[in-house]
Amino acid sequence: MNLKYLFLIFLAISITHVNGQSSKKEVLFKVDGEPIYVSEFLKVYNKNLDLVQDETQKDVDEYLALFTNYKLKLKEAKSLGLQEKPSYLRELDTYKKQLAKNFITDSKVTDALVEEAYNRVSNDVKASHILIKIAENASAEDTLVAYNNIVKLRDRALKEGFETVRKEVHNGQTIFGEDLGYFTGFRMVYPFETAAFNTKVGEISQPFRTQFGYHIVFVQDKRASRGERTVAHIMIVPKPGDSISGKPEDKIQDIYKKIKQGEDFEALAKQFSDDGNSAPRGGLLNPFSSGQLNAKEFEDVAFALQNIGDVSEPVKTQYGWHIIKLYGKKPIESLQDMKPELEQKIKRDERSKLIDQALYNKLKSKYNIPKKQPALGYFASILNDDYYKKSWQLPNDFVADKPLVKIGKKQLTYKDFGDYLVDAQNGAANKTAFDVLVSKHYESFLNSKLVEYQENHLEEENTEFADVVAEYRDGLLLFDLMETTIWNAAKSDSLEIANYYNANKSKYVNPNRVDALVASSKEEKTLKKVAKLLEGGMALEQIKALINSNDKIDVIFTSEIMDETHQALPKSFEFKKGISKIYNHNDGFVMVQVNEVLPETQKTLEEAKGAVISDYQVFKEQNWLQELAKKYKIEINQKALKHVKSQIKKQ
Missing domain, CATH: 3.10.50 (Chitinase A; domain 3)
Structure with missing residues (x-):
């Protein structure tokens, strides 16, 4: 029974923590006098039932043994004070911040972005573009020059033809003119994607800016998504020194001839394909959509196959030679089915800035933040050119304690924003009017403080969030314990590893x-x-x-x-x-x-070292658990256990 598997399950489950404040709690067992309740065990057991693959873990007694081991480890971790480690506290804080976004974001904005994303992944755009490269933090003068240049190129493209101008101006350094082929949603940065999808076929977009510079896009074609393909392949790769099997192109042609002679594709894949992952499955690959593979030649051939069972001629990619057989054609999924995947992609994409802004607006409304901040004029007045030299300091007569803005119960002062300005000067690159600069920094300062306050008070306001954080808190603590006590120790304990190897040599041959x-x-x-x-x-x-x-x-x-x-x-x-x-x-x-x-x-110890260390870790952990069981007394409430079993049988 894999005890590490239990740890991974507990770390993966989303909501299992029970904080034990209900009046009618039945104790299932105690660890050194600390009660563990029936409700918590049942919740975890039922939550994990679909996750476990080992049938023995569905047995109540077996699962109870895993659960008590889990609680023993947590007891030991806390007794060692691991919950006070700075690294642990930092990682927990990072997780809480990430998790909080799921609970405080504006769902309406997210839903709108999901719908937009779905419409885009349901279609492909064929386009080319011209880019004038310019840094994100370029000066206003350089930015204006780049903008004027892209406008001139657009005017030329309208008169002379986009492709003519694109090929002429491309130098691969400051100006890029590229034919991008077909792409779909999430394949380009968001502003570029938006310009391409919003431009009609045969037209050239207005100039727009991305993190790379200024672009214009020429849309050549639009089509419905090609959906998803499931194929199998036989792959032959070069094998230096193999004089018997011959050249890969000769061998792939021999295999292709056998297929044309009527021999079974799957059988040939099992015998000859050099793709060790797919060969045992008759060459079958996981489904993929357009633009997902790193081999355009392979993808084009796969999507060109029309009928289930069709087999391609040999095709060469950077990986080797392939013969491809079509197994399945699947159109784009429904919005409802794709929604979870799209939400995750949006959160990792530039679109997330729109979600963030909606959150800031919501929090400003929630905490009644004034739209205007009269104090900004004061802060602009105390700045000077030292700010751009990164040597500016708050003046001696700075009014540090004066109230600035209040968020909930937290009063922020002039000093809070003043310190923020001092830190922010390290990122100042080009000169900007001080009033514009202060306004920009205040907006960032206020947004960060709003989110920070909401995150810090979310556990008080949202029970579900509190439960998830509590579960992760325990899981992270357990990970630290296992890493320091078992995993790292097992790897570094060379003498014990050698002794274990010598005692179990028959396992390593x-x-x-x-x-x-x-x-x-x-x-x-x-x-x-x-x-x-x-x-x-x-x-x-x-x-x-x-x-x-x-x-x-x-x-x-x-x-x-x-x-x-x-x-x-x-x-x-x-x-x-x-x-x-x-x-x-x-x-x-x-x-x-x-x-x-x-x-x-x-096998020598060096040859088998990976397997020996893994086995030794399991051995060491089993012995360690026995020691913990002696250190912390476990008392099982048999009456409660009987009650648990009866409840599970009824499910």
Whole structure:
């Protein structure tokens, strides 16, 4: 039973913490006198029921053992004072800030952005653009020059044709003119995406700015999304030093000929594909949408296949050679089905700024923040050119204690904003009018203080948020405990690791292997002929030339050092030197010439170190848990446990 798996489950569950203030709480067990309630156990058990894969963990007694171990670890962590570690407190604070965004954001704005995003991922835009590159913090003068230049280029493009101007002005340094092909939502930065989707086909957008500079976009075409494809592939990659299998382009052509001859695609993928992840599944890949792969050639061929079962000709990508078979075509999902995924993407995207602004506006209204701040004139008056030299300080007669703005019960003073201005000067690059600068910094200061205040008081206002934070607090504490007590200790304890290895050497061996040549064919009689030729001492190249032809491939050879799990070897294959019998394997036939049998050998500690450390960690943790159970007495309330079992049976 994997105890680390329990930790991951507890860290992953969203709301399980029960703070124990209800009057009718039934105690399930105590850890060193501290009560753990039935309600908490049931909540965690039911929450995790769908997550666990080990059926033993669904057994109440088994799960109770895991749960008590979890509580033992938490008890130990707190007794060691890990909850006071600065690193722990920093990470918890970071998590709370991230989590709070889910509870305090404006759902109406998010929903509108989700709908917009859905409309965009449901369509593709084909476009090209011209970019005049300019830094985000460029001076007003440089910004104006860049803007005027992009306007001039747009005027030229309208008269001379966009593609003509694009190709002429591209220099790859200060001006970029690029044909982008088709793209969909989330493939470009948000302002660029918006300009492209809002520009009609055949038209050139007005100039717009992104983090890279000023752009104009020419929209060539728009189409509905191509949806999703599910394909399988056979991949052959170059293998330096493999003189038997030949060039990958020759081998892929041989395999393609066998498919055209009617041999089974999945069987050939299992035998020959160099993609170790997909080969055991007959070459099947996870579904993908347009623009998702890093191999445009592969994607274009996959989407060009029309009918389920269609097979492509060999296609080359940067990864090797492929033959692709179409398994499934799926249109774009509904808005309701895609909503969770789109929400996550929006939060990671530039769109999130719109959500943030809506939040600031909501908090300003909630805490009755005045729209105007008369004190800004004072702050503008005390700035000077030292601010741009990053040497400015608050004046000696600065009125530090004067009230500035009140958020809820928290009064902010002139000093709070004054200190903010001092810190912010490190980011000042170009000169700006002081009143504009102060206004901008005050807005950032106020927004950050509003969110900070809301986050700090969210646990008081929102029970659900409080429960999630409490669960993460325990999970993070447990992670720190395991890292310091078990994981890091196990890795660094070289003497104990060596002792564990010596006591368990039989677990760490290289299996039996063979240096072998495998001949694969759809026809058994073909392999009988190959076996006779090999027995007669004929060279392999001669055999290939005799058996195969340019129009028909009857046999494919694979030469490697293989263990019993190798995809080319039948499960019943006997490791014996010489030419084997013919086996029925992967809907075809194979015959193996074993050049040498490499017997099982003992792995050295260095060779097995990863597995040894992992096993030693489990061993160390089991012993440690036994020590904790002696240190902290566990008292099970059998009556309550019986009640728990009866409740679970009724579910």
